[in-house]
Amino acid sequence: MTESGQNVILLPRKSQSLPVPYKRQVKYDYNEKVAHGAVRRSKARERQIAVCALVLSIAIGAIFTLRHILPTSAATSDLRATSSIVLELPEISSTSKISAVKLPNDRIPFEPRTYNSAKASNWSTVTVAPGDNLSLIFGRYGFSKKDLHQILALGPEAKNLRSIKPGQQIKVRSDGHGRVIEIVQELDYLRSLHVVSELDNYSMAIVEIEPEIRHASAQAEIKHSLFLDGQAAGLSDKTIMELADIFGWDIDFVLDVRVGDRFSVVFEELFKDDEKVKNGKILAAEFVNRGEKLRAVYYSKADGTGDYYSDTGRAMRKAFLRAPVNFTRISSRFNLRRRHPVLNTIRAHKGVDYAAPHGTPIRATADGKIIFAGNKGGYGRTVVIQHGESYSTLFAHMSRISRGVKNGSRIKQGQTIGYVGKTGLATGPHLHYEFRINGVHRNPLKVRLPEALPLEKKYIADFLSRAEPLLTQLNGLSDVAKSDNLVADADPQINQASSTPTRSKTQ
Template sequence: MAVIAGVTTVFGLVLTLSPGSDVEAQRISSQLDLDSGELRPALSALAVEAMAAEEQEQATPLFTVEEQQRAARIAAAAPSRANIADQQLVTDNQQQKPPVEEVTAPPEPQLTEKTFEVKAGDTLSRLFSRAGLNDSAMYQVLRGEGLSDQLGRLRQGQQIDFVLNEEGQLQQLTLHQNRTKKLQANLGEEGFKTTEVSREPDIILAFAGGEIESSFALSARRAGLNNRLSSNLASIFGWQIDFGRDLRRGDRFSVLYEELHVDGEKVGYGRILSANFHNRGKNLTAILFTNSEGHSEYFAPDGTSLRKAFIRTPLEYSRISSRFDPQRRHPILNRVRPHQGTDFAAPTGTPVRAAGDGRVRHARRDGGYGRTIRIQHGNGVETVYAHLNGYASGIQEGGRVRQGQVIGYVGMSGMATGPHLHYEYRQHGQPRDPMRVALPDADPVPKEQMTAFQTQSQPLMAQLATRDESFQVAMAEE
């Protein structure tokens, strides 16, 4: 082996080492340094490439830093091919999407409204004619369902509205009965149907008071009470005060009542809620109480009823044509026959009212009495109403009635010489003189409802006292 002095010669020898059979075959490259005799691992091909790349990076760049930064800005600002493709796809889809057609709603039917005021002598047929409609259109409404029979009950001053379509055919008819109620007939698939449409008015509490100078009616009118309110006030205290004979100059009254308003305008009067009457040194107070059954009645502050259990005269009559008389001679039979009741002469059709609460035992013809109603009131009391022209709607045997409820109408059915009501008051089957018999008091507020009564009555009494100084004085005197 020849050795050249001063020169270190390194031969790279590649030795192939074969592993054992239990080790996966692997090729290992090593480098032998001849000077030192050391065996070193040889660099792999990947390492050689990495070293070459590093040397290339350390070489002089092809572009300056400024040029590289400018190129980066241009690349960032330019859209990518993927974005350009997406935008093109959206554009193509928009071009391929069919245009949306606008849906136009069908035009509203053109309706015409004609309004008329009911004048004296007007009929429904005449009003239809004014609206350009014939009797055939009117009969279609009247033959319809609901309350169509009430459309013919016209009063002067009412308003009636006709709503017509383009062909002039009636679609709706409205009869305004007053400011809060109207009858309305609407055309449907099965013809016209008439219903009542009500509008609830606003209720405002009002006060009125006055002093008797010459008559109660005149004093009530001066205080602002209309005929209905003054009549109701007299009815409330009618059991304790005879308004024809007991009133004196200087007597005072005060009333807390309801006013009905629609759109800020007064359209009527409601109920009397509380009232006070100072008569001949005696002070009377009435409070309206509605019990658990929904029945309203006037009571004194202690809960006692202000009315009797029975009305002495169950109708507004012209005169008493025949009184209770066990020895009376019958005007038709011309023989002595006891007259077991009182006859009140009145025009045919005058309303007859139940004298007290009770149950209808008899409502049909009864021999010479003609059309007759008999009412059982409890405690052995029965009242009889004879010679009626007819019965009120809803009156039937077994049904309940309230005191003052209309049950029939004056007539002259049976053995009668003229229109009148024959009225009897019987106690345990025995006839009593209706004009002289002692009438029992009505029931007071039940004990179990006294708390509810006080809850309702105290605010009403407080409001009455606040507005009426004379009431405060009377309460202080008591």
């Protein structure tokens, strides 16, 4: 070892080299090592301080947020109320079970604000233009196409939105950013289609408004025709047709109606927002035909089904309709010695020809079973229906037979079985109709039709009770008509005034 403290290794003499000092290959700088540990401890303290500062800032922010949401007075009173709440806890013994404690619910210290979507949204009333569809409307108003696809895929009721027509109005409520919240489409005066947003989906429903129902009445004398005089009395075409249908089993409104016949009607009027929407059903009616008085009253059973009955409870509906079409005129009546217009020979005409426009629907006059449907020589396209054991009807010269009408199929009264044409030996579009009883031809205009089932006995008392006020109204209308006739007979100069139809309304 030298004086400086270095170790000296002596080599053998034979090398004769100078002594070389020994140096370690690994050096430790203890001063740097100590300094590095101090830095790490310093960073840990900084992280602790940062976490404390973050927690403190969150707490302060929560306090300020709470003060912002709740007014000072409300917050103070709520805190007082909260601080004054005393909870009575049950005594817990070693054998007792823990019971639930109910908190008083008269005051809630904190209640979050609710978002009113109705105020933040807006309605757009869209008038459908020619060539418009819902996709074009959504694009024009900036509504979401994604919402459109969801709405149109909701179900069968969505077809109303697919088949919009020019002039229709559709109301759309959105959030102002293209999101559709609600759609309202008016289908008619009393029904509307509603589409409502529910979270990420939509629901669709048809909403029907319950109308206000008022009773009205009208009466008139036949001077021209049932249609013209009915319209003059204030009846709609629909109500006039219903009147003809009610008495259509007893009166042929082409052949049987005469000038001087009278009718009286009590019917419903439907109102929405104090505005008349349309006429409702006929409640009671009277028709005096050639001096014979016929009356009908509508009666609905507990199961919701209803029909018209005479004032004694006899069903107005017969097993057979008197006419198979809503004809305009009768071109050829029942005549066994009629000269055939095509063959120019005397040939029995064992039925009635009903002239009607080409394509007019032909209806089955009674329930039955199809025993023939197809071409039948001079009859052209023909359908024959068997009604029970004794009755059968034939319909000829059809332009076409309805789909589904074939041998063996069952048919309901009033069901369309074909359409007026002039196939076979025919000079123009008309329906040839035959009525047979046990295979024997009978005049369809004169034959006595079998009765339908009367009202069940268990309903008679209720029917008479409900029919009484309606029949009283008809009596009042009849008295007015009789007084008009007496005045007209006494003074012919005011006959024209006496024929003026009258109309009254009751709430």
